[in-house]
Amino acid sequence: xxxxxxxxxxxxxxxxxxxxxxxxxxxxxxxxxxxxxxxxxxxxxxxxxxxxxxxxxxxxxxxxxxxxxxxxxxxxxxxxxxxxxxxxxxxxxxxxxxxxxxxxxxxxxxxxxxxxxxxxxxxxxxxxxxxxxxxxxxxxxxxxxxxxxxxxxxxxxxxxxxxxxxxxxxxxxxxxxxxxxxxxxxxxxxxxxxxxxxxxxxxxxxxxxxxxxxxxxxxxxxxxxxxxxxxxxxxxxxxxxxxxxxxxx
Amino acid sequence: xxxxxxxxxxxxxxxxxxxxxxxxxxxxxxxxxxxxxxxxxxxxxxxxxxxxxxxxxxxxxxxxxxxxxxxxxxxxxxxxxxxxxxxxxxxxxxxxxxxxxxxxxxxxxxxxxxxxxxxxxxxxxxxxxxxxxxxxxxxxxxxxxxxxxxxxxxxxxxxxxxxxxxxxxxxxxxxxxxxxxxxxxxxxxxxxxxxxxxxxxxxxxxxxxxxxxxxxxxxxxxxxxxxxxxxxxxxxxxxxxxxxxxxxxxxxxxxxxxxxxxxxxxxxxxxxxxxxxxxxxxxxxxxxxxxxxxxxxxxxxxxxxxxxxxx
Numbered sequence: 117x118x119x120x121x122x123x124x125x126x127x128x129x130x131x132x133x134x135x136x137x138x139x140x141x142x143x144x145x146x147x148x149x150x151x152x153x154x155x156x157x158x159x160x161x162x163x164x165x166x167x168x169x170x171x172x173x174x175x176x177x178x179x180x181x182x183x184x185x186x187x188x189x190x191x192x193x194x195x196x197x198x199x200x201x202x203x204x205x206x207x208x209x210x211x212x213x214x215x216x217x218x219x220x221x222x223x224x225x226x227x228x229x230x231x232x233x234x235x236x237x238x239x240x241x242x243x244x245x246x247x248x249x250x251x252x253x254x255x256x257x258x259x260x261x262x263x264x265x266x267x268x269x270x271x272x273x274x275x276x277x278x279x280x281x282x283x284x285x286x287x288x289x290x291x292x293x294x295x296x297x298x299x300x301x302x303x304x305x306x307x308x309x310x311x312x313x314x315x316x317x318x319x320x321x322x323x324x325x326x327x328x329x330x331x332x333x334x335x336x337x338x339x340x341x342x343x344x345x346x347x348x349x350x351x352x353x354x355x356x357x358x359x360x361x362x363x364x365x
Numbered sequence: 366x367x368x369x370x371x372x373x374x375x376x377x378x379x380x381x382x383x384x385x386x387x388x389x390x391x392x393x394x395x396x397x398x399x400x401x402x403x404x405x406x407x408x409x410x411x412x413x414x415x416x417x418x419x420x421x422x423x424x425x426x427x428x429x430x431x432x433x434x435x436x437x438x439x440x441x442x443x444x445x446x447x448x449x450x451x452x453x454x455x456x457x458x459x460x461x462x463x464x465x466x467x468x469x470x471x472x473x474x475x476x477x478x479x480x481x482x483x484x485x486x487x488x489x490x491x492x493x494x495x496x497x498x499x500x501x502x503x504x505x506x507x508x509x510x511x512x513x514x515x516x517x518x519x520x521x522x523x524x525x526x527x528x529x530x531x532x533x534x535x536x537x538x539x540x541x542x543x544x545x546x547x548x549x550x551x552x553x554x555x556x557x558x559x560x561x562x563x564x565x566x567x568x569x570x571x572x573x574x575x576x577x578x579x580x581x582x583x584x585x586x587x588x589x590x591x592x593x594x595x596x597x598x599x600x601x602x603x604x605x606x607x608x609x610x611x612x613x614x615x616x617x618x619x620x621x622x623x624x625x626x627x628x629x630x631x632x633x634x635x636x637x638x639x640x641x642x643x644x645x646x647x648x649x650x651x652x653x654x655x656x657x658x659x660x661x662x663x664x665x666x667x668x669x670x671x672x673x674x675x676x
Contacts, residue, residue: 191560205555221561223560270559
């Protein structure tokens with residue numbers, strides 16, 4: 117099967133900082149792929165390049181056979197890539213329900229049919245049923261994360277990019293949210309990418325991991341392979357420590 | 366459903382009250398004050414539609430007002446067009462100016478749009494003086510024909526225009542369009558991530574806002590029967606913003622009340638001579654300090670919720 121997303125030779129500098137260096141990978145339809153890396157590895161920069169928020173220095177992104185070069189973020193979103201943000205960015209001064217409806221307003225006209233009913237259904241699906249008329253400001257942090265996902269799903273995306281969906285959540289909330297992500301993945305065959313820098317819950321959720329460090333892809337493979345990969349261990353624990361661990365083992 | 370009926374009844378009551386005022390009290394002075402207050406209402410509502418909903422403050426609404434008024438003046442006196450041509454022409458001209466300023470500045474974040482509007486208005490005011498041979502300079506354009514000869518008739522026309530503009534913008538503000546504008550106020554990046562063309566919505570909303578401000582300017586020109594560079598004055602824009610704050614930002618209908626209230630307050634304070642500005646300013650400060658969400662719209666919402674759920 118041909119790839120849903122094909123990233124090749126992506127480069128991005130910020131001044132002297134190499135945020136991404138020659139990053140290439142592809143994602144097949146229906147996958148859940150994790151992007152792993154310590155803080156500053158270039159994970160969010162990668163999302164910003166994929167969604168058109170910042171332009172790459174070089175390299176190409178092809179989504180569904182279409183190159184995304186030079187497209188504005190709203191055009192890329194319209195093609196079927198939805199994203200959430202690392203820090204929750206709900207629309208302030210609006211109700212929970214209105215937040216989800218806005219998420220669907222940019223979609224193709226055909227995807228906007230019965231948006232109101234679908235928004236309510238999405239809220240129930242993410243576990244916010246009955247909270248639709250609340251102001252977003254009154255939601256707990258965990259609920260805001262759920263709302264972000266409902267808002268992103270309202271656009272009926274083909275590819276969902278989640279940016280640290282578990283950040284700041286307790287372990288119970290993380291388990292709930294993982295179940296939710298797994299649910300939309302299996303029910304709707306949605307392709308999902310998620311960024312995380314903690315290994316924990318993430319490893320059980322994703323089928324494949326791409327590990328980044330200092331802008332380079334340092335490893336890619338199944339979660340089991342990745343946790344044993346020397347480059348990943350080095351990035352996470354450090355060279356000296358890794359040798360000590362190896363020596364102790 | 367019941368809530369909607371209450372809104373409609375409230376609006377009908379307000380229009381009936383405004384229509385009855387000159388019949389009960391009479392006098393050309395009162396009709397004049399009410400006409401001006403209603404025209405300010407059109408300006409305040411049109412400001413609120415763009416700036417109140419999106420949060421992109423426009424510090425030069427007087428630019429559109431002045432452009433509309435001068436368009437009416439030129440068409441009517443220099444080119445001899447009938448008075449009713451002024452309205453569509455003023456709307457189009459104001460939209461042209463909105464496009465020229467909005468296209469480059471509304472793409473950007475930061476204060477560029479607010480500053481460009483402010484300086485646009487100031488520059489136009491200067492240009493009216495510099496090209497005095499064409500514009501009449503400080504004197505402006507005189508001898509504009511009235512649209513309707515009877516003063517009361519003209520007031521009712523202006524009131525009808527206000528009702529029409531408010532109803533239109535209120536319907537638009539409560540549609541998906543308004544939802545998008547409020548979302549833009551919330552977070553532009555998230556809007557883009559949701560596939561919304563943020564720049565298009567901001568510019569199109571500015572065009573709509575400008576069109577009605579320009580129409581209001583033309584109505585004002587045909588009321589005063591003359592136009593002067595003072596129409597572009599920054600103080601007009603600031604007064605309009607104050608009216609929106611007092612009425613209740615982003616409510617659309619609130620600024621109508623804010624405009625009428627402040628125009629009437631200004632007139633009532635005429636007897637206080639030198640104390641006038643002092644009392645006016647203190648009243649404003651008190652309103653904005655104790656009621657940061659404004660006076661009119663929040664009061665109506667409270668009243669409405671009591672009516673919908675009695676007890």
